[in-house]
Amino acid sequence: MSSATNSNSEKRGSLENLVIELTKDARRASLEVAVLSTEKKNAILLSLAELLEKNRGALITENKKDIEDGKKSGLSKALLDRLKFTPERIDAMIDGVKNVAELPDPVGEEIESTVRPNGLDIRKIRVPIGVIGIIYESRPNVTIDCAILCLKSGNAAILRGGKEAYYSNIILSNIIQQSLVANDVSVAAVQLIPTTDRAALNILLKQNENVHCIIPRGGENLIRFVAEHARMPVIKHYKGICNLYIDKAADFDLAEKITINAKCQRPGVCNAIENLFVHRDVADDLLPQIANSLVDNDVEIRADQATAKILNENKISYKNASEEDYYEEYLDLILSIKIVDSLEKAIDAINNYGSAHSDAIITKDENAARKFMSGVDTSTVYWNASTRFTDGFEFGLGAEIGISTDRIHARGPMGLRELCTYKYFVFGNGQIK
Amino acid sequence: MSSATNSNSEKRGSLENLVIELTKDARRASLEVAVLSTEKKNAILLSLAELLEKNRGALITENKKDIEDGKKSGLSKALLDRLKFTPERIDAMIDGVKNVAELPDPVGEEIESTVRPNGLDIRKIRVPIGVIGIIYESRPNVTIDCAILCLKSGNAAILRGGKEAYYSNIILSNIIQQSLVANDVSVAAVQLIPTTDRAALNILLKQNENVHCIIPRGGENLIRFVAEHARMPVIKHYKGICNLYIDKAADFDLAEKITINAKCQRPGVCNAIENLFVHRDVADDLLPQIANSLVDNDVEIRADQATAKILNENKISYKNASEEDYYEEYLDLILSIKIVDSLEKAIDAINNYGSAHSDAIITKDENAARKFMSGVDTSTVYWNASTRFTDGFEFGLGAEIGISTDRIHARGPMGLRELCTYKYFVFGNGQIK
Numbered sequence: 001m002s003s004a005t006n007s008n009s010e011k012r013g014s015l016e017n018l019v020i021e022l023t024k025d026a027r028r029a030s031l032e033v034a035v036l037s038t039e040k041k042n043a044i045l046l047s048l049a050e051l052l053e054k055n056r057g058a059l060i061t062e063n064k065k066d067i068e069d070g071k072k073s074g075l076s077k078a079l080l081d082r083l084k085f086t087p088e089r090i091d092a093m094i095d096g097v098k099n100v101a102e103l104p105d106p107v108g109e110e111i112e113s114t115v116r117p118n119g120l121d122i123r124k125i126r127v128p129i130g131v132i133g134i135i136y137e138s139r140p141n142v143t144i145d146c147a148i149l150c151l152k153s154g155n156a157a158i159l160r161g162g163k164e165a166y167y168s169n170i171i172l173s174n175i176i177q178q179s180l181v182a183n184d185v186s187v188a189a190v191q192l193i194p195t196t197d198r199a200a201l202n203i204l205l206k207q208n209e210n211v212h213c214i215i216p217r218g219g220e221n222l223i224r225f226v227a228e229h230a231r232m233p234v235i236k237h238y239k240g241i242c243n244l245y246i247d248k249a250a251d252f253d254l255a256e257k258i259t260i261n262a263k264c265q266r267p268g269v270c271n272a273i274e275n276l277f278v279h280r281d282v283a284d285d286l287l288p289q290i291a292n293s294l295v296d297n298d299v300e301i302r303a304d305q306a307t308a309k310i311l312n313e314n315k316i317s318y319k320n321a322s323e324e325d326y327y328e329e330y331l332d333l334i335l336s337i338k339i340v341d342s343l344e345k346a347i348d349a350i351n352n353y354g355s356a357h358s359d360a361i362i363t364k365d366e367n368a369a370r371k372f373m374s375g376v377d378t379s380t381v382y383w384n385a386s387t388r389f390t391d392g393f394e395f396g397l398g399a400e401i402g403i404s405t406d407r408i409h410a411r412g413p414m415g416l417r418e419l420c421t422y423k424y425f426v427f428g429n430g431q432i433k
Numbered sequence: 434m435s436s437a438t439n440s441n442s443e444k445r446g447s448l449e450n451l452v453i454e455l456t457k458d459a460r461r462a463s464l465e466v467a468v469l470s471t472e473k474k475n476a477i478l479l480s481l482a483e484l485l486e487k488n489r490g491a492l493i494t495e496n497k498k499d500i501e502d503g504k505k506s507g508l509s510k511a512l513l514d515r516l517k518f519t520p521e522r523i524d525a526m527i528d529g530v531k532n533v534a535e536l537p538d539p540v541g542e543e544i545e546s547t548v549r550p551n552g553l554d555i556r557k558i559r560v561p562i563g564v565i566g567i568i569y570e571s572r573p574n575v576t577i578d579c580a581i582l583c584l585k586s587g588n589a590a591i592l593r594g595g596k597e598a599y600y601s602n603i604i605l606s607n608i609i610q611q612s613l614v615a616n617d618v619s620v621a622a623v624q625l626i627p628t629t630d631r632a633a634l635n636i637l638l639k640q641n642e643n644v645h646c647i648i649p650r651g652g653e654n655l656i657r658f659v660a661e662h663a664r665m666p667v668i669k670h671y672k673g674i675c676n677l678y679i680d681k682a683a684d685f686d687l688a689e690k691i692t693i694n695a696k697c698q699r700p701g702v703c704n705a706i707e708n709l710f711v712h713r714d715v716a717d718d719l720l721p722q723i724a725n726s727l728v729d730n731d732v733e734i735r736a737d738q739a740t741a742k743i744l745n746e747n748k749i750s751y752k753n754a755s756e757e758d759y760y761e762e763y764l765d766l767i768l769s770i771k772i773v774d775s776l777e778k779a780i781d782a783i784n785n786y787g788s789a790h791s792d793a794i795i796t797k798d799e800n801a802a803r804k805f806m807s808g809v810d811t812s813t814v815y816w817n818a819s820t821r822f823t824d825g826f827e828f829g830l831g832a833e834i835g836i837s838t839d840r841i842h843a844r845g846p847m848g849l850r851e852l853c854t855y856k857y858f859v860f861g862n863g864q865i866k
Contacts, residue, residue, distance in 0.1 A: 116827070233666040235841075377563065408841065412857050429817055432695075433698055
């Protein structure tokens with residue numbers, strides 16, 4: 001064996017040990033944070049808010065290293081902007097921490113209860129999951145968001161950020177650990193994996209004994225990689241291919257208003273629509289109105305043949321849609337339009353093209369609405385409202401760690417409760433079987 | 434390429450196609466069964482009960498083929514017994530189907546609701562998961578149990594039984610599909626993978642686009658294999674290393690009664706205890722009473738040094754426990770005993786040795802009980818009752834697909850509700866953001 005191979009395998013061995021020890025420490029810490037009082041958890045958060053305030057200078061200094069490295073490696077202007085700490089963004093981070101301190105503690109809430117004929121009193125109580133791994137990219141404020149939501153819900157967190165935010169994430173995790181130390185809580189309650197080596201991620205994803213759930217937040221490739229390699233459950237926060245269906249019984253002005261809002265108000269977010277389906281019976285009358293409004297709002301229309309015919313007749317500009325376009329998350333001022341023959345065809349189309357995120361129907365017909373809402377297999381289905389409301393804050397959760405496009409454990413906006421599982425507490429007085 | 438290789442790779446290719454097509458069919462069928470009325474689902478179940486009744490002879494005939502094969506391949510008497518259909522077991526299967534028809538439909542239940550300041554009416558409604566894959570071993574009645582629970586909860590099921598029950602599973606799945614046909618529902622709603630080739634399982638576990646959840650029921654090796662290879666969430670029904678802790682404030686007679694019940698009433702099941710922890714302060718007085726009673730009930734005691742000292746003094750027989758013994762699921766009349774210095778040490782020991790299934794404390798001290806119940810990380814924790822009650826029927830769920838030792842999505846006994854996820858139905862009147 002050459003000495004180079006030897007040293008590589010030693011390096012791999014020590015990385016493996018590092019990650020495994022880190023997950024064991026997290027597991028131990030999870031048992032400690034699971035039983036912390038609400039007051040104690042809030043005290044950690046308030047310490048954290050203070051420490052962020054005190055370390056403003058250091059945060060900007062460390063963040064500048066990431067910005068410089070990003071410029072050298074040719075990151076896009078948009079990515080550099082997402083990476084950057086400004087005084088306002090540090091303000092927002094501090095406010096976010098204080099806000100989570102004020103939210104109700106989900107741990108200990110009674111979900112259901114029953115007293116059995118034998119007298120056993122069975123209570124289903126919300127408790128933390130345990131150790132949650134969060135894999136994310138670029139934006140360093142995610143480090144704080146995830147840490148505080150995991151802490152408040154009594155979980156230990158293992159964070160693995162992107163290499164672009166390396167220095168920013170290191171200082172943030174140091175500050176978080178200082179706030180744990182200040183409150184006599186194990187620093188292993190929140191740990192950042194101190195390397196962005198892909199091999200470390202691979203090792204982490206195999207630690208199903210000590211890591212109970214992985215939440216990947218990032219691009220499609222990252223999420224696919226995690227789902228493929230993880231041995232523990234993964235709650236995917238996948239892309240948002242959201243759809244709007246305008247039924248034959250739609251109010252035209254309402255349909256126009258919601259289409260424009262759902263597409264244009266903030267096209268770069270996951271709950272903006274990418275596809276519009278219109279019932280054939282109203283297409284001739286309705287589409288020109290909607291399409292003109294879209295064009296006025298700088299939206300590029302991608303039209304199927306039937307839509308194209310109507311747009312041509314009305315001299316409205318468009319491009320021809322390919323079949324692939326309907327599977328596309330544009331995150332931009334582009335909208336694919338298709339005419340459908342029936343409500344059923346609209347449901348089929350959405351179940352085929354959508355990503356089970358958010359979908360809406362515009363109609364005055366309650367039967368059509370109920371059928372649509374039952375038939376569309378998605379996290380959130382709207383009747384006469386914009387898809388843009390799928391969000392933890394809009395849902396009243398007070399915060400969110402993301403929007404699950406999965407269906408196991410949590411679906412749609414995930415707040416503090418969704419970071420919990422439950423445990424049955426059974427009170428007896430000597431019952432035997 | 435030799436023609437043998439060629440034909441092997443063709444075989445693999447066609448198996449892959451078969452499994453992939455089967456999962457696509459299941460996905461399509463899942464959208465159909467998700468919106469079936471309760472009446473329709475119950476009609477399918479009642480057809481199934483009738484068809485099982487009509488096919489008693491054929492069931493026995495096909496089952497005999499499995500028994501013959503099992504004898505030839507040297508299956509143990511216990512396994513052959515588990516495999517065998519008797520008239521009574523067919524009765525029980527038919528009763529089980531009728532019983533599930535009578536249970537309330539979980540689909541459509543409102544879990545929570547809120548009206549936001551902007552007027553959006555947000556309802557969290559229980560809906561089916563979609564396609565559930567169930568991987569199980571030997572006992573063929575699992576085929577019926579899983580099919581009916583998935584159907585009643587509006588899910589499509591993909592079943593993969595063990596090779597020992599090959600013929601029995603084929604006829605059962607044929608009968609289930611006849612009951613679907615009789616009610617004009619797609620036969621793809623319940624499909625058995627028609628081969629026990631391990632390669633088929635490997636292919637199934639990669640179909641995360643169309644299979645939303647896998648429930649493995651069986652031995653440790655099967656569960657490990659599934660958790661390692663599945664790309665979709667797995668809800669593990671893992672071994673039961675259940676623990677009983679007798680606190681220093683325990684009532685001795687209650688402690689004895691519950692120890693004997695939890696160990697002896699049916700030692701081969703997952704909710705029977707394997708370990709007993711006793712507080713040092715009461716060990717001298719309490720252990721002889723408990724140990725004598727265990728020996729009277731033919732239980733082999735495996736003792737730590739401190740326990741051994743007391744048993745020696747009282748001339749009670751035992752074996753020395755090794756550290757590994759406390760991790761062991763005996764499923765037999767064997768109990769490992771350890772003396773602990775404190776409540777905290779008992780909690781640590783259970784979190785270390787246990788499998789997060791069912792654990793109990795015997796005490797008259799409410800503070801000790803509350804601390805134990807919060808600190809033990811398990812699906813079900815009992816105060817002054819036997820662990821033997823962890824069971825869907827005992828919990829009032831009316832049925833169970835198993836007992837989850839996982840913490841994501843479902844924990845403890847899984848009934849119809851635990852085979853569901855939720856969807857947000859949002860009712861608006863033109864809200865835009």
